């Protein structure tokens with residue numbers, strides 16, 4: 356088969372068929388259009404302003420590694436004026452997070468960005484290994500999800516950043532739209548497709564890769580020879596998400612625009628006022644001060660369940676009431692640090708090695 | 709055997725876990741292979757004995773085709789894959805979510821499974837299904 360030439364520069368050999376457009380493009384044009392589209396996503400949504408301190412949620416995986424590289428590139432190319440940091444959460448999973456954190460530490464050197472690693476152990480007093488040892492593998496993703504989300508916020512507060520960016524890509528968002536539809540969680544549909552979310556009390560979070568296809572992120576990492584880590588979390592299999600993912604990949608194989616179409620569908624769901632009203636008003640956690648829709652935030656609730664040996668019973672509201680009925684929490688329950696007004700910032704600066 | 713092709717294989721993105729955690733491998737493929745992609749009569753992978761097996765006594769219909777990428781996928785499944793074939797192949801091709809590059813080019817530009825293999829080709833398989 357004769358090599359196809361690039362449909363943009365009409366010169367170099369095409370190396371990639373873009374899933375979004377079907378265009379066949381060369382390596383340099385691919386780098387340029389991929390970066391430029393992320394730049395447009397950022398500028399059209401006015402995600403940042405000059406002087407913002409921005410933490411990149413870095414797991415060592417493909418998406419966050421490419422995000423760190425592209426954020427650094429765009430910040431320099433277009434003079435965003437951002438202070439960029441890498442923020443990693445160490446869940447305490449032996450043999451999984453150890454290796455991926457090594458990748459993040461290499462990224463710190465390669466991209467010359469300060470890195471902050473915050474562990475579940477130092478925040479919550481529990482590693483995921485210890486949690487799984489106590490509660491088994493059934494609900495551990497619930498714990499990890501709540502703990503990770505809050506850990507990113509708390510880590511960001513300790514870095515005094517205004518904004519966390521995460522590597523969620525178009526495939527991830529389409530997958531979440533499907534999952535929310537399948538669960539009947541219409542109220543969450545609008546929120547899961549919005550590029551930037553901000554709770555009353557928390558730091559902004561956004562997804563510059565909202566419209567970037569996973570295929571292009573992986574191809575970008577491949578052609579740029581970026582250093583990333585890939586393995587499945589040993590505790591994970593989130594079976595439900597796995598099914599949604601397989602279904603989505605099958606749809607994409609049949610019609611590549613399916614991913615963007617699903618995101619647009621999610622965006623188009625107008626959340627009616629009565630559904631919004633059903634969502635609880637936000638307050639702050641009576642124990643740690645994190646924003647919460649109940650007296651205790653989700654992390655404090657889960658932590659109390661762990662400490663009282665009732666962890667598997669705190670997943671639902673009803674189980675929570677049962678635990679309350681057992682009497683008040685003991686006095687020695689840990690207060691999760693918020694880092695609200697930390698005077699000094701503990702950051703590992705990239706060392707020259 | 710004259711015309712036997714050496715094909716370099718790279719597994720990454722977590723896919724190597726299905727292939728004995730060896731990212732870089734190579735296989736020997738005969739120039740003509742059974743049209744039904746039956747691989748049991750073909751040459752073994754280079755990691756096994758390199759004694760050429762006589763693929764002429766193939767028990768299948770005897771119809772052959774020039775070795776293509778589709779055949780290679782069956783060959784990898786039958787000879788290199790160590791576990792969980794359903795995570796590698798689906799409906800006679802690569803499972804959706806695994807990217808394939810032929811000599812550093814997206815296989816979607818090269819005819820996918822119908823691409824005819826050449827000696828010293830490098831085929832890269834990258835899983836996108838593992839965590840970001």
Ligand SMILES: [Zn+2]
Nearest residue numbers: 361364381384
């Ligand atoms: Zn070009």
Ligand SMILES: [Zn+2]
Nearest residue numbers: 640643652655
């Ligand atoms: Zn709390």
